[in-house]
Amino acid sequence: MAHIVILGAGIGGVSMAYDMRKHARREDRITVISNVDYFHFVPSNPWIAVNWRKRDDIAFPIAPYLQRKDVDFIPVGATRVQPGENRVELADGRSVAYDFLVVATGPKLAFEEIEGLGPQGHTQSICHVDHAVDAAQRWDSFVQDPGPIVVGAVQGASCFGPAYEFAMIMDTDLRRRKLRDRVPMTYVTSEPYIGHLGLGGVGDSKGLLESAMRERDIKWITNAKVTAVEAGKMHVTEFDEMGKEKRTHELPFKYSMMLPAFKGIDAVSGIEGLTNPRGFIVIDQHQRNPKFSNIYAVGVCVAIPPVEQTPVPTGAPKTGYMIESMVQATAENIRAVLDGGEPIAKASWNAICLADFGDSGVAFVALPQIPPRNVNWFAEGKWVHLAKIAFERYFIRKMKKGTTEPVYEKLVLHMLGIKKLKDIA
Numbered sequence: 001m002a003h004i005v006i007l008g009a010g011i012g013g014v015s016m017a018y019d020m021r022k023h024a025r026r027e028d029r030i031t032v033i034s035n036v037d038y039f040h041f042v043p044s045n046p047w048i049a050v051n052w053r054k055r056d057d058i059a060f061p062i063a064p065y066l067q068r069k070d071v072d073f074i075p076v077g078a079t080r081v082q083p084g085e086n087r088v089e090l091a092d093g094r095s096v097a098y099d100f101l102v103v104a105t106g107p108k109l110a111f112e113e114i115e116g117l118g119p120q121g122h123t124q125s126i127c128h129v130d131h132a133v134d135a136a137q138r139w140d141s142f143v144q145d146p147g148p149i150v151v152g153a154v155q156g157a158s159c160f161g162p163a164y165e166f167a168m169i170m171d172t173d174l175r176r177r178k179l180r181d182r183v184p185m186t187y188v189t190s191e192p193y194i195g196h197l198g199l200g201g202v203g204d205s206k207g208l209l210e211s212a213m214r215e216r217d218i219k220w221i222t223n224a225k226v227t228a229v230e231a232g233k234m235h236v237t238e239f240d241e242m243g244k245e246k247r248t249h250e251l252p253f254k255y256s257m258m259l260p261a262f263k264g265i266d267a268v269s270g271i272e273g274l275t276n277p278r279g280f281i282v283i284d285q286h287q288r289n290p291k292f293s294n295i296y297a298v299g300v301c302v303a304i305p306p307v308e309q310t311p312v313p314t315g316a317p318k319t320g321y322m323i324e325s326m327v328q329a330t331a332e333n334i335r336a337v338l339d340g341g342e343p344i345a346k347a348s349w350n351a352i353c354l355a356d357f358g359d360s361g362v363a364f365v366a367l368p369q370i371p372p373r374n375v376n377w378f379a380e381g382k383w384v385h386l387a388k389i390a391f392e393r394y395f396i397r398k399m400k401k402g403t404t405e406p407v408y409e410k411l412v413l414h415m416l417g418i419k420k421l422k423d424i425a
Contacts, residue, residue, distance in 0.1 A: 001027045002338055005088060005096060007078055007267070008104035009034035009062050011042065012299030012323045016104050017071045019331035019404045025338060030070070033088060033096065035077030038062055039399055040129040043320070044392050046166045046356070048132035049124065049257070050139055050173045058396065059129050069402045078105075078267040083274055083292040088267075100334050103281050103297040104327075107262035108269075114154060116229030117260060123229055124257040126162055135257060146179050147254030150234050152188035154226045156261030158315025159300075160189065160197045161353045163259050164209065164362075171216045172358025186251055187213065187220040188236055188258070190312040194220055198317045199351060200307045200371055202364040203378030212357065212380070221249060223311050226258065234258075243311040262315065264301060276303045286343035287330045296334065298326035304349075307370055321352040321408035322369065328406070352412050354388045361385045365412055377416065387411075 004024065006016050009032050017032050024030060040059035047053040063073045074096065080089040087097045109127050111118030118125060124138055125131035149170060153163045167187055174180040191197070194213065195205035213220060223239040223246070234256060236249040263269070264279020273291030276282055281297035282289055289295040300323075304316045325347040333343030351366040361384030367375035391411065398407055 001029060002099040003029045003031065003097065004100045004102065004334065005098035006030070006032045006102045006104055007034075007081075007088065008032075008106060008299070008301075009036070009039055009073075010104065010106050010299070011320060012104035012106070012327060013102075014039055014062060014066070014399055015324065015327045015404075016102050016298055016330065017066060018069060018402050019327050020102070020334065021069045021071055021402075022404050023331040023335040025335075028338070029072065031072040031074060031096065031098075032062075032066055033074045033076065033078055033090070034062075035075075035091075037073075037075035039065075041392060041396055041399075042127075042129075043162075043354075043388070045126040045129060045132040046162055046169050048129060049126050049135035049166065050169055051136050052169075052173075055129055055133050058392070060396075060400070062399075065400055065402060078265075081268050081271065081274070081295075083271060083295060086294070099294060100337075101295045102330060102334075103268060103295065103301050104299050105265050105267075106300045108265045108279065110156070110261045110263045113156070113261060114226050114229065117154065117226065117258060121229055122231050122256065123234075124255070125260070126166055126257060127259065138255065142255040143174075143177060143179060145254070146174070146182045148252050149183055149185045150188055150251050150253040150256040151185065151258070152224075153190060153259040154261060155190040155224075156313045156315060157190060157259045158198055158262055159259060159317050160191060160314075161317070161355045163187070163189065163257075165355045165357065166257055167218055168212065168216065168355075168357035168361075171218065185216075185218045187218050188224045188226065188234070188251070189220070189222055190224060190310070190314050191222055192241065192310045192312070192314075193222055196310070196314070197353075197364075198307065198314050199366055199369060202351070202366045203376045205362075205364060205378045208362060208378060208380055212362070224249075225312055229256070229258075239311045241311055262300060268301075278303075280304075285346050286333050287326055287347060288333065288343055296330045298330055299323045302326070316369065317351065317353075319351045319353055319408075321412065322347065322349055324406055324408045325350065350412075352408055354384055354391060354411075356385050356388045359385060361388060363387070363415060365416065375416065379415075
């Protein structure tokens with residue numbers, strides 16, 4: 001019997017538990033460890049933050065659903081991984097031994113890297129459901145006395161889609177309230193241009209997103225570093241394409257949401273051979289750590305280099321489609337090792353995003369994520385808004401049913417009108 005421990009109970013961690021249960025031997029034990037006792041569907045957080053969803057719509061206790069699949073669950077945070085001893089130390093003093101460890105924790109949100117950033121400072125966040133609930137309360141107050149908005153993503157951020165989404169969703173909500181004319185809005189981003197997305201652009205993402213922002217009268221500042229945030233004021237330095245300082249801005253705001261940079265969680269950071277300097281798990285082409293061969297990683301916690309060098313640092317996103325592929329490959333590879341073989345499965349690092357704009361939206365598919373690509377597809381329309389609503393409901397049902405169905409892949413096939421991904425990728 002082998003004990004397979006999974007750190008994290010988000011999209012990556014819960015999907016990993018289900019796929020691992022499918023691939024593991026009957027006698028193998030699977031345990032999920034998480035610092036919270038619930039699952040929440042992160043892509044819906046922008047809707048939470050303007051009160052279009054409530055917390056209970058997208059978050060639910062995960063233990064009963066894992067137990068139905070014969071997966072143990074420990075709702076206690078990990079304080080340290082001890083790879084040399086094959087165990088995980090927990091916040092309550094316990095220690096959990098493992099034969100295989102899969103790190104699927106997601107990131108640590110690095111608000112502390114910029115003075116005044118984040119929910120403990122002067123800006124809101126949509127990275128976690130609890131942050132989004134707090135942002136919604138602040139939104140209720142804001143619409144009673146509206147003013148300027150600053151929204152975007154700071155230097156080192158690697159997930160830009162939600163920032164665009166939230167800017168457009170706020171715009172839609174304000175128009176419905178007949179308040180948009182009272183709210184100047186500025187989009188601040190470390191991207192070198194609008195629509196870069198940490199991917200070097202996808203199709204005509206630059207033109208389409210610039211057009212969408214002009215249509216909604218959203219100003220923007222690119223190649224931007226946020227140097228500090230005060231109550232009601234953001235300090236931003238803008239750089240040129242050579243990385244030289246171009247100008248500084250002091251942007252007033254009454255409401256601000258800025259995506260932070262990500263780091264690896266404290267439980268793994270600084271472990272030589274396991275993580276890179278930012279605390280992300282180093283993996284080979286089979287999702288396995290090169291030094292500690294019984295440790296694998298999936299999702300946002302994985303170390304991926306930027307797609308290209310940019311004047312202001314930007315990271316590469318890890319979308320749900322990519323996470324789904326990582327999970328499948330990891331489950332297959334652990335089973336191969338259990339059977340006495342070697343890992344052979346590789347994740348297809350492709351990117352897909354449905355970005356809701358409140359009453360329309362944009363969608364992109366990048367196959368593979370790093371250019372040059374076999375598919376470089378970007379589109380917009382009201383259908384994206386409707387598709388994301390349907391996808392939210394479908395994915396939450398998947399988490400409750402415990403299915404291993406590759407829902408992101410099905411979505412891509414449907415959008416591109418093909419039968420098999422291997423036909424093009």
